[in-house]
Amino acid sequence: MLLYSADKNINFFQVTDQCNPVELQLKHDIKFSKLTSEFTIAANPLVYKSQNNNYKLISRNFFVELINKYWSETVFLSKSNSLSDTYINKLKSDGLSIASQEYKSFLYGFSKALINDRIHVISNFLENGKNKNDFTYIKYVWKKGFNFSWPENNSYLLSLLKDKNFSNNRHSALTKYLAINKLPIFTIVNSFNQIILSESSNEILVNKNLLDRIYNIYSQYFLENKSNQIKYQSLFFVNPHDAHEYKEDINYKYNIFKLNSNLNIFTTRLDIYYYLMKMKMKNINFRLIPDLKEVGQLVSEYQYYKHIKIHNNQYCIKNAFQGQPIYFIESILAKNKKSGKIELIKYIYLNHNNLSRSKYTAVFMNYKTALLAWRKFRQQMFQYDLPIKPNLTVYNLESFIKKYDDNSNMNFNNILFVPSIESYFYLKNTVSSDENRKLIDKFITRYSYLQIFAKRIIWSLTSRQPINW
Structure with a gap:
């Protein structure tokens, strides 16, 4: 539970007994006079328990208030307990409200700081956040102003310098092998063949001031790349039908821009995706x-x-299931119908289009495709007594590639x-339809820039909502 007082002076929440202090630091402090106690109180507490078992509110000094406002503030989050209930009741009895507009402003600033990664956990919840009275809490530090964290070893700039010191030959070789395979994957592009990126809601909903923007630039290049710092995301699909559903979902949610979106499914290769993954794109x-x-x-059927x-x-x-499933046809012992001997049969793919007739280990993206390949293999290996269905091992594509990369x-x-067959x-259908539309697409492309510009002008004149230029 996060406790906070609307009074501009409240800062700390501390309950002190003879052997066990627990404190909850907040944003403000309240002035309280006629305070008497024989206990030694930590600096600037808000509440303490006197000898007559009455909870008292006291004030913090101006210097601490200045630091909390412009440099750093510590916040303790805890579940509701008897101490927090006592604190809330004390605020109410003194005519203070924890549901005021200033409290909402504090929560807004706190949430904004979380999104901008300016709040850090500095205590372990299980070990340090529990005392003998079973009061649990998590301690956070909210850095403000120009109180930036020190540069980290795994920052973006340092990673670029490290990459210059290490060879990328292994990555280049793997990319070349993936390019030879030409495994198709699919993504969404606009009329200019630009990949569609989804923008983080944090970038859209949070209004950032100049200081926030300075900190964002600093964190991008000098701090570790966190998940909440990812501003844009691009999706690539193994199945074209999933890409089609994604495209339709975009058109449905953003039908305002349907006239000028002109989204299409773009077919690319796995090596292109792998190359983009290896690029340092912040x-x-x-x-x-x-x-x-x-x-x-x-998950529901095949694994059983x-x-x-x-x-x-x-x-x-x-x-x-983790990742994209891939299937390997395992070697099997089979009886030779002519000789009667038991032999080890290994499934291989023979590339008849290659002059060298190279032999490959097949990696199937689809279970049914593996069954079709095995059916053809049984027809070719008719002299062996092979089972109707092969023994398959299931792994995931991402880990398989990483294994070779490492x-x-x-x-x-x-x-x-x-x-897959899909x-x-x-x-096959795309190639035939593209040939028929080739001349039309060339004509449309020439005037697409002018079309979009004109539509945006009309939109800006007829709608109150600003368009994203």
Whole structure:
């Protein structure tokens, strides 16, 4: 529970007995006279318990008030207990309100400071926030003004300097191998083929003054990149149908700009996404959204099949799966119908389009695609007594790539990513429709800038709501 008084002088909340002090520092302080006690009181307490067991309110000095207002303030959050109830009742008895406009202003400033990452936990909740009377609290420090934190070792600027000292050959090689695979993924772009980024609500809803903007610039380059500092996010999809739903959701929520949005599904490759991930782009986060339908079927149905095994390092429970599922067809012992011998059969993909007829280890993005590939393999290997369904191992794409990225001794040359059937048919239909629209798109592109400019002018003249230029 966060306690606060509307009176401009209240600052501390402290209950003192003979052996156990607990204090709650607040924003203001209240003046109280005729205070008598034989206890030694900490600096500037707000409430203390005298010998006659009466709680008293006292004031803080001007210097402490100045520091709390312009430099630093400590806030204790605790659950409601007898001490907080006593404090609230004491405020009410002295004619003070904890639901005033000033209290709301304090909460607004406190929330704004949380969003701007200017409030930090400095005590452990379990170890330091509990005393023998079982009063629990969390201690926060609210830094104000130009009281900035010291630069951190894992800041953005230092990470750039470190990258210059280390070779990126491994990343470049992995990107090259991913480019050879040409695994399609999908994102949303506008009419200029610019990737659509979602903006954090913190950037939209919070009004920032000059000091807030200075601190944001400082934190971006000299402090660790926190999750609440991510301003923009771009989504890439494994399944084109998920990308289509995302596009429709954008059009539905922001139908005000539907006339000039002209959003499209853009097909790119996994290596492009990986390249963007490795770039040092401050405040932009790139996310790969797995095939949601595939994840749902895997969690609810596939994982219980006897011929499917979950990888040892894969997080998978009854209602959750980490990452984009990938399937490997495991080697199997099978009987040769001609010789009668038991042989180890390893599934490999033979690239007939390659002159060298290279052999690859297939990585399937979809369970049904793996079954179709196995069916064709059984037809080719008719001399062996192979089961109808293969033994499959399930892992996730992100961890699989990271495994190769971290280990320079592993070879990525013989890996082939096989997209889902949905992706194949989507690409097939898209290519045929794009050929028919090629001339029309060229004509529209020439005048799209002028169209959007004219529509925005009309919107600004006919609507009270300002348009986002």
